[in-house]
Amino acid sequence: MARMKKNFITSLFDTKGKSQDTEEGLTKIISDFFSSIFSSSNPSELDILKASKGIKSRMTGIMSEALGSQYSAEEVKDAIFGLSPTKAPGPDGFHAIFFQKAWG
Structure with missing residues (x-):
């Protein structure tokens, strides 16, 4: 029981430095944080093409056909x-x- 209390988040600070301790406040802070680290402020298709250029496909034509078949x-x-x-x-x-x- 003591361990559960120790590992429980009771409040977090938002981007304005205000402490939030309600479930809605904590949820918004956590959601905003992960949205900001897993998104780009200026996404483009070109970035995706550059990133995927070095990745070689391991799927052969036969494999692709088998996956698409009935x-x-x-x-x-x-x-x-x-x-x-x-x-x-x-x-x-x-x-x-x-x-x-x-x-x-």
Whole structure:
């Protein structure tokens, strides 16, 4: 319990030097901080092109074609039956076992 109290942020100073201790104030300060460090004041497409010039693609034409192709029912079945039946549920709340048992 003492560790939790020690690691808890109760207030922060905003850009004007005013202390903020409400949830809304803390959220705004944190959001503004990360927005400022992960954004550019003068973005351009040219900067993106310069940055990506040195990156070599590791994807071949065959790989790209395979990713864009239609998947078959057999591939879906293999994927479903390859999952652990009782691990974490999917976004719909169902475990893999539900789909494995109701496949037919």
